[in-house]
Amino acid sequence: MKTGGKPAPVTDWPDDLSRPVRSLPEHRALRVALSGGLDSLLLLHVAAACHADVVAVHVNHQLQPDHEETEQFCRDVCAELSVPIIVERISVPVGTGQAGGLEDAARNARYRVFDHLQQPGDLLLMAHHADDQLETVLFRLLRGSGVGGLAGMPRTRSLGKGRLLRPWLAVGRERLEQVAAGAGLDWREDPSNQSQVHDRNYLRHAVVPGLKQRWPGLLRRVAHSARACADSEYLNRKLAELHWQACADGGHRVTLAGFRALDRIEQRNLLCWRFRQNGWPLPSLADWDQVLTELLEAAEGGQPELRGPGYSVRRYREHLYFVPDAMTPAGDVFLEPDKPLRWGSWRITLAACGAADTADAPVSPIRVSTRRGGERVRLHPGRPSRLLKTWLQEQGVPPWERAALPLVFRQGEEGDELIAIGNLWTSDQYSGGAPAAGWRLIVERDCD
Template sequence: MTPGAKPENGAAWPDALCAPVRSLPEHSRLWVAVSGGLDSVVLLHVVAHCHAARVPVGAIHVNHQLQPNASDSEALCRALCDRLGVQLVSQRVSVETGKQRGDVGGIEEAARKARYSVFEQTLERGDLLLMAHHADDQAETVLFRLLRGSGVAGLAGMPRSRTLGAGQLVRPWLDLERAELEHWARQASLNWVEDPSNTDQGYDRNYLRHNILPGLKARWPNLTQRLRHSAGACSDSAFLNARLAERQWAEVADADGRLSVPSLQALEAVEQANLVRW
């Protein structure tokens, strides 16, 4: 556990952190996905600081029971929410081990699915779930998907917002570097728990984080901004692909929603593939 203490009430969080958290879609309740790690702990503090007097604020913690300090993370989240006066929904889930699934990538994806299932079950209409993903997370995602051979939709990276269950997921800090979050966490003397799996380079993302990205950043210091720009361009392309497919579907489908094969064959091969994927 990283040492520190709760900042004094009324501590002034910087506008760089607060402004994105204040600029949110319309909502009736805010939730924060909190793991006990640095990023989510800072986000919960800032959300409580900016919104607790305006709308109900809650936190959702999912204990995957995979790490030796999983109970410590859960306990920290409970203590944090008690101090901030925030409702905590904490749920333990069972995830197949990497040995059962056959690879560490499998367990990572299984844990993600279990986590998002809890989020979907918790969110109600009008709820926003805020997640603390930042620019470094986005850079890892884009590089990971590039190496996996993803198209423009995948290379668009994590969306800033999307529907999740009955509510909506929002990532307000995708433009911020993790170093900035850590700086303010230490300035405020916050507590957080380090996930030991973050150093396991059997996970592709950790390999990128520890072995690849540092060298790329040393060569190109503005790497995360460059990748963010590329991800935005890919997001625009994915949107245009979907818009084109939607219009072409209106031209090649009949009143019963059946695809006309002759009309499909009249399209270019790349248009056919785009329409079928859509």
Template sequence: MKTGAKPVTGFSWPESLCAPVRGLPEHSRLWVALSGGLDSNLLLHLAVHCHGGRVPVAAIHVNHQLQLNANQTEAFCLAEGQKLGVPVVVRRVSVEKAGSTPGVGGIEEAAREARYREFEAVLEPGDLLLMAHHADDQGETVLFRLLRGTGVAGLGGMPGSRPLGNGLLVRPLLGLEREVLVDCARDAGLSWVEDPSNDDQGYDRNYLRHAIMPRLKARWPGLARRLKHTANACKESDFLNHRLAEIQLNELADESGRLSVAGLHKLSLAEQKNLLRWWIRGRGFPPPALSDWARVMGDFLEAGEDREPELRSGGYSIRRFQGMLWLVRDAVDIPSSDCWLEPGQAVEWGEWRARLESASGSNPQMPCSPIRVSTRQGGESFRPRPNGPSKRLKIWMQEQGIPPWERPRIPLFFAASGDREELIAVGDFWCSEQYSGDAPAAGWRLVVERDCD
């Protein structure tokens, strides 16, 4: 992407606005999220003034195709980029309107998700995406999240920077009030396009902006500054919560990251909640929204050993087994009927994959007979050790510590042995010497792999 962006001439940009835009993290290219509004267009001009010619500067405009002036706004962004010598990438998205209503979630959330997907798609390693959120936006965010009942993490507001896709999202204007930006944009003679939906108070954020914030500012001057202090205090509290959870996780977790029930017993309810939330987030899932943590923790920590308490949430569940809490991803579907495994034809079985390989250095005298893949039907027995005693599969699984929720899903492999079938492998837990080792007796090696991600 070419450089050569053209700064606005004849205007002296205030240092109070230039300083945060100059003080960006190291980068190889700058993107500006350009909506066409006052804030984002001002940020684009600042980026060109502070960095144009040093690194490539580009803009991305996401056309949600929701407003009557959407195409007019798109054309304005393209023209503004041409005037500055800045390439503008336009991404048109379709946001589902059916069933969407103003307020929490709905069309606002759908548009935001679509927008951020496009941002992620363009960012490459070393890229920064600048967004024009300011102190008034931050104040609205804190109040909005307060009304939604969020915790200290949410009340910390929008971060000044965070990873996004392969790049980094940065909000350099977050410490400046919008009044300052408006004055600067007007003094510089900038133009912009107003989004007509910004005046619709049916949307929660617009209601806060137009009906609530002005009255709060009139009553409490310096409101944005006050809310900034609150957000910073909540960020510090959230940081300390994370540090405490990290310390306690190191003390209570085993090598696989499971949590000790006995160790959790020693913590207060507040510490238990904090640790579980951090533990769940660390595995890429959102913590559950629970109104009665005391009851839930009681189910996990106080239930008898013969019980199997479970908490289901979005994409995962928390279970207790052998004195530990396990976080279990939702299972992939397994085949509804038996499969047959043959050389050259791998079998997918839920999170397992199986294949047959000709053993190195061996020369099978005949083709490998198909191997049947199934699950437990009850009553299966096998010999875990050559010439050892036969053992019930159910008992063996219990002895191996295989969790109860996994046992019905594990693929079992059966091979013909005379006029009967013989169990030759149990998932990736055990395989007969006939089909394993450096020189399997059958001349074929059974390879079973499991996706543990």
């Protein structure tokens, strides 16, 4: 099998392909995603000619009958180029068996490999080109994407702890084919690329050729529209950041008055921006106006909410809260010294301090649980205790948080003593500069 041969000197590669590969940002490690197809193979050759520190990454999805031959082909190419190669074999969940589902699952699995590899300062090159961008924009248009989706693939973005860069996003596939053929390169074709069962392949083979014939400047026109959408999305994000600064009251809520002062489009823009900031998928809502009206205009004492995948937006008193779904441990859990405990969205630690650093200070059993009803708390030594339910209401703790709030008890001969209420209050015995118990109780919440 012909494997492509040694790379030509950098001066022999056309400037429109080598220039964007030569002028890379500073990096610690440089990797090239290598599938074995024309685009990635040509990119590896050009990158290896321009840089001495290139490493190839081949992700074997094990979906095609000839996947082992393709993997060996990539190894042979890298051997002839004297380029190290990282090969990752993965298993892609087939799911429902629908073509689009499998296609998306393979892509997500591939990017998880890249994400894991990337460390601070690392750069991964991918060979996406202008035709890929066209297909992406058309595909997202048919899915009903907004301007963020219609912006297409960005030239560069963060990936894992490093960055991803697509140096040939402005170059058409026809140009890449021309250069590869002129250099006598050989590559492997993925048989699934010819199947029009996959949506992107249908666009590539059945739709795009006719569009290009009708509009010869199609790649340039779509690229221009994608850039305009990217600009609009950038402005949307900047506007949302300004509105968040004006409305936010802490890291997980906004004031109702500030949110109401925005118009409907601004409210929706702010919510979508915050969902993305939290890494949450956008909710599938047929009528945003109706949902926002119900959220904002419900009667006092009502508990309206906007539900999304894995989260909700809830209203309580004069605030809107961004609430992630969280699993809270059932039953009691005992806290061990210097071993942080994850409790829903809280992290609880019993840390040694003072005399406990140098001696084995006795530790009373510390129990963590949720409310069961009837709990009392003594906020100040020598003063009467109070019903926890009443105190939580006075503090304005939303009802849904009260049920999941971690309560920390110290067990003693005279019964259990409540020493911490989430991150809202901690007994003086376990807080301050020199806790009397010799141990400091630290309760932290993710969104604080």
